[in-house]
Amino acid sequence: MNYGRLGLTDPGGSSKSNLPDETNSHTRKCKLKFLLIVALILIVASAISAAIVVGLRKTAGSAESQFQRRPSQAISRACGRTRYQSLCVNSLVDFPGALTASDKDLVHISVNMTLQRFGRALYAASEISNLNMDLLVRSAYDDCMELLDDSVDLLSRSLTSFGGSYESTQDIMTWLSASMTNQDTCSDGFDQLNGYVKNQMADRLKDLSELVSNCLAIFSATGGSDDFAGVPIQNKRRRLLNSDNEERGKFPKWLSRRDRRLLDMPAPTIRADIIVSKDGNGTYKTITEAIKKAPEHSNRRFIIYVKAGRYEENNLKVGRKKTNIMFVGDGRGKTVITGGKSIQDKTTTFHTASFAATGAGFIVKDMTFENYAGPSKHQAVALRVGADHAVVYRCNVIGYQDTLYVHSQRQFYRECDVYGTVDFIFGNAAVVFQSCTIHARKPLPSQKNTITAQNRKDPNQNTGISIHACKIVAEPDLEKEKGAYPTYLGRPWKMYSRTVYMLSYLGDHIHPRGWLEWNGAFALDTLYYGEYQNSGPGAGVGQRVKWPGYHVITSTVEASRFTVRQFIFGSAWLPGTGVAFVAGLST
Numbered sequence: 001m002n003y004g005r006l007g008l009t010d011p012g013g014s015s016k017s018n019l020p021d022e023t024n025s026h027t028r029k030c031k032l033k034f035l036l037i038v039a040l041i042l043i044v045a046s047a048i049s050a051a052i053v054v055g056l057r058k059t060a061g062s063a064e065s066q067f068q069r070r071p072s073q074a075i076s077r078a079c080g081r082t083r084y085q086s087l088c089v090n091s092l093v094d095f096p097g098a099l100t101a102s103d104k105d106l107v108h109i110s111v112n113m114t115l116q117r118f119g120r121a122l123y124a125a126s127e128i129s130n131l132n133m134d135l136l137v138r139s140a141y142d143d144c145m146e147l148l149d150d151s152v153d154l155l156s157r158s159l160t161s162f163g164g165s166y167e168s169t170q171d172i173m174t175w176l177s178a179s180m181t182n183q184d185t186c187s188d189g190f191d192q193l194n195g196y197v198k199n200q201m202a203d204r205l206k207d208l209s210e211l212v213s214n215c216l217a218i219f220s221a222t223g224g225s226d227d228f229a230g231v232p233i234q235n236k237r238r239r240l241l242n243s244d245n246e247e248r249g250k251f252p253k254w255l256s257r258r259d260r261r262l263l264d265m266p267a268p269t270i271r272a273d274i275i276v277s278k279d280g281n282g283t284y285k286t287i288t289e290a291i292k293k294a295p296e297h298s299n300r301r302f303i304i305y306v307k308a309g310r311y312e313e314n315n316l317k318v319g320r321k322k323t324n325i326m327f328v329g330d331g332r333g334k335t336v337i338t339g340g341k342s343i344q345d346k347t348t349t350f351h352t353a354s355f356a357a358t359g360a361g362f363i364v365k366d367m368t369f370e371n372y373a374g375p376s377k378h379q380a381v382a383l384r385v386g387a388d389h390a391v392v393y394r395c396n397v398i399g400y401q402d403t404l405y406v407h408s409q410r411q412f413y414r415e416c417d418v419y420g421t422v423d424f425i426f427g428n429a430a431v432v433f434q435s436c437t438i439h440a441r442k443p444l445p446s447q448k449n450t451i452t453a454q455n456r457k458d459p460n461q462n463t464g465i466s467i468h469a470c471k472i473v474a475e476p477d478l479e480k481e482k483g484a485y486p487t488y489l490g491r492p493w494k495m496y497s498r499t500v501y502m503l504s505y506l507g508d509h510i511h512p513r514g515w516l517e518w519n520g521a522f523a524l525d526t527l528y529y530g531e532y533q534n535s536g537p538g539a540g541v542g543q544r545v546k547w548p549g550y551h552v553i554t555s556t557v558e559a560s561r562f563t564v565r566q567f568i569f570g571s572a573w574l575p576g577t578g579v580a581f582v583a584g585l586s587t
Helices: 022-054 060-067 073-079 085-093 103-126 135-159 166-190 196-204 208-224 257-264 287-293 556-560
Strands: 274-276 302-306 309-312 316-318 325-329 335-339 355-357 363-365 368-371 383-385 390-393 396-398 404-406 410-414 417-420 422-427 430-434 437-440 449-454 464-468 471-474 487-492 498-502 528-532 550-552
Touching: 073 085, 073 103, 073 208, 085 103, 085 208, 103 135, 103 196, 103 208, 135 166, 135 196, 166 196, 166 208, 257 325, 257 363, 274 287, 287 302, 287 316, 383 390, 417 422, 437 449, 449 464, 449 498, 487 498, 487 528, 528 556
Parallel strands: 274 302, 302 325, 309 335, 316 355, 325 363, 335 368, 355 383, 363 390, 368 396, 383 404, 390 410, 396 417, 404 422, 410 430, 417 437, 422 449, 430 464, 437 471, 449 487, 464 498, 498 528, 528 550
Antiparallel strands: none
């Protein structure tokens, strides 16, 4: 659901801002040809995988001939757990081997079938790439192509990770959740548009989000998920990790010892692979060149040291194939990546970001990310992150509306300062902010401040925003007029929006109601908003909203669900990054 966020309106949207010149057109054509080849390969590969998974069952042929389109009991059971049951049955009964598959096999088959659908959708969507499109339509179309490609990769990885460890189970939940988020972002880009391209894309991408939702439901029902939709909290199985005392002050396990040392070292002493310096005393003068030269699919940490300076380059992005990239700056306010794109430039919110990262294992420390478009330009992202196992450490993220886009997958922010007005921390990652300071600024006269706009769309997505041991403060411009510009902790962008504040300081600029509606009663009984033992003049819960989905958390068991250890499973991957963190509730 997208109600427009100009002022307090729509959080969505995405894409590029300039009509392609001859070079960009050629580049787009080459990229599309590559995507077509990848899509066709994946369709064939997943079809082969289906045959392998269900095996050469002796009775398969006769059984499928006998029952034809009648679902088996296993399919009926699996689809009965989904939100889109008719789509689930109709998509599975036609898939090779599904009618004779066991409940366990159907988990794998549902993802396999969905991967094939995505591959075909990517191929079909590429067929209209040469149509004449205006700036905003082209932007939305390009977003969808990028996000489809990313989703194909996520589903492929999910398909090869079944039957593994507890960690791989969490991986699959994350990747399936991100695939659904990608499709929602694609749809949001076209939400306010009309015309032939939108209709064609809607037809080619039909049912993709729903198919992933069904995969999540089937996987969760077979014990694949230990997530929860709200209270009451039940003691489900979860591998016990070290105690808070053992974890406190150490680094998450998903970071190597070398990464831990790197995050503690001053930038000049780090042996970087590439040095970026505007004065020419480095490997390259621009960050664009450095990213281009970074290896693809790197298994080792690749370090790019960006010396002090103000870098304004066009939509910098660490793409999906650029894995395990680490950016190191000379400090907040010294190394600054900036830009001024906004939706007023006929581009989607997704591609207004001054800097974006989608490559797994992305780490950045000691830098500032800024979007200077200003409040009158509305949606204008400073930093967008859709990288799994991403860490942002000792950074400033500065903007107004939609400052920080925590788009998808697992993310951790430590000792960062985030500045903004409307929905300035938004997205559908599983993300924890720890020991950060969140600064509300003075918005436009017609606006209210909302710190978060979390867009979890499905109850089985393992996503949400956890703000733990942080400070929520007002900037001086707001402090003078805070009575005229109320600030709220968040509002629900999508149906199952999930956000918590724990053990944090809340300033007196926070409105006593705490939370704001998106549109009437939308999502008020399906969201999960919680507060746990916060302090400060804005932390009183006596006048908070009375929504069914709002919780004053009193149980440490429930609060612990939103910690680094349990919410982003950070004790398994953060230690390798070298960022200090608290695994449990203790601060």
